[in-house]
Amino acid sequence: MTISDPDFVPGVELSGALYEEAVRPILRDVFPGLRYTAARVGSGSEVLGFDTARSADHEWGPRLELFLAPADRDRYGADIRLLLAERLPKRVRGWPTNFRRSDDPLDPVGRMLPTEGPVDHRVDVHEAGAWLSERLGLEWAGAVPADREWLTVPQQRLAEVTGGAVFRDDLGVLTAARGALAWYPEQVWRYLLACQWQRISQEEAFVGRCAEVGDDLGSALVASRLVRDLMRLCLLLERRYAPYGKWLGSAFGRLAVAESLAPSLRGALAATEYRVREGHLGDAYEAVARMQNAVGLTDPVDPGRRPYHSRPFLVLRAERFARALARTVTSPELRGLPLVGGVDQWADSTDLLGRPDAVQAMARSLGRGVPERAGQ
Template identity: 70%
Template sequence: MPAAEPAFLPGLDLSRILYEEAVRPLLDKAFPGLPYAAARIGPGSEVLGFDTARSADHDWGPRLDLFLAPSDAAAHGEAIRRLLADRLPKRVRGWSTHFAPAADPLDPAAHMTASDGPVDHRVAVHALGDWLVAEVGQDAAASEPGVRDWLAMPQQRLAGVTAGAVFHDGPGDLTTARTRLARYPDEVWRYALACQWQRISQEEAFVGRCAEVGDVLGSAVVAARLVRDLMRLSLLLERRYVPYTKWLGSAFALLDAAGELTPLLSGALAATDYPERERLLCAAYEAVAVRQNATGLVDPVDPSPRPYHSRPFLVLHAERFARPLADSLTDPELRGLPLTGTVDQWADSTDLLTGADAWTLRSASAAVRGGA
């Protein structure tokens, strides 16, 4: 009879126990004085605090990231890996420290399983700078990111690097990097907000136009895109990074704005007729616009919806919020950019996909080819 699965505990707690009770004592004895950082950051639902018992079925368990200087990683990385394979306990709080691929060749994820020999553990040793470059494209421990660096960093990667938990940071470099990446600098933040309002402006009239021609499904799909963009905008307004899509709703629910906006956005998604969908979307536009005004970044803009030119659709005309934010920019690099935004924003931007700006098309082409 198979053993019962141990009681679930949050992955960050499990990682802390792994470090404090097993990894740290082994490192202290075998590598006394070695400078390193120990953390659980990067990809993973537990890093964002959204893991549940369901998470235990793949790529979850007693996991840890060790960060060393490049020379130390090269000199000691393999020895640390072997030491932990031989000396780690087989289980931590009932959860196996040994990971193995699933029997299904179509399932590449690692699963916890029992082992009688050395454990194939998930304590990864990294050279900090190399890991940061791999995660966000920038060694933020060595230097402050520039404007173009910020625009190229996916928000879900930034969320993973700056969330989670650091259990020890002897050199302090990991803490430096996380502090530098914790939130957008003010100018980049203004630009990203302007671009997010511009995204809403691009499509807000399409909900009514689709409905007018009898495209009920199309109207609902556009409304869903606008709901997603309003959620992302709300995260930006509260200076939170937008996570992986699976956790967008969970992250949104933690916002100050969630109590007011959730009924409106949920209602817009559930609406089966255009007038109700329009009413709820317009109420949501106005509520987010009021919050934008409350930031004091620019002079207040009238948040009330209005007709879309001569057509019978009510919209916010969200470009009214994008323009003042863009005009407030003082950074010369940002002032010269079109309002297509960070990599998350322009990847499916209407302006990009319709070819409205040659510079953005060239940048997208370079990104797809892996160029600078």
């Protein structure tokens, strides 16, 4: 397939067409009365709403997740997959429903490929509870996770579960889970905000210190890290889960604050002189500090920049915001924790964050994960 043929449509729309025009009538005819959920959730740029024509080169196309009750999944799951392989149309909205699965371990992706035979489709059949447990790394039992459990789930995973679209939900499990996971409980939110301000406080003075010793490249590098942390902080303040690196800027660009804040962030990244870089960062610090005050979670904190101790570097002293927020954390599960935060505030390896078992093990080692169950 090429990215110009056929005309691009957003992937979630394409998945909806696959369900309405093909999967739904087939299931109605062969399994009348079957209760199920049909959705496009999980991995994929289309679930987050960031797909473009370029996305069609791999792991994109007419895809769907079907969720059955546990007994129905065991009884009908394999039959449904075979049925759809035989009866799905070869194309939906011009896009092939057949995927060629790569045997190359260095390129293990699926790509759409026309076929005249049975369709190797991407309609996957799951049981909702098991799927949620696998995606989140938690034992999903239908209840809102405990406060400390939230800290072990990457925001990318939360976005994948709560994004996309649900086309039908007879079972109600997925819709209930999406509602429960739509955003952090307030105490978790307060704690994560405190931790994000703490991250900024740890490096804001280094922009000047690196420049002072003649390391302008190092100064620019630290500034870029601070820009990233400010963007993630804005997503937290506007109650949006932060996606992984490829889509972080796109997600930030959809925020209400983006238009006014982006010039300062771009200026800090583009600056070739320290004082210019410091000025743009200071403007950004103050703007985000005012955002924090406007949310009303703490008494107002002075949003003005100031010297770093006796050194000639102008910073926000972001720890003031971290401490103010930390004082409002009353959850017994969170109030005694260091200001380290959720897993993607202290780790950003894609390979790690994509392995819930490894994330849970690391979180337990830091004393804030889900307690290990007997026998594990």
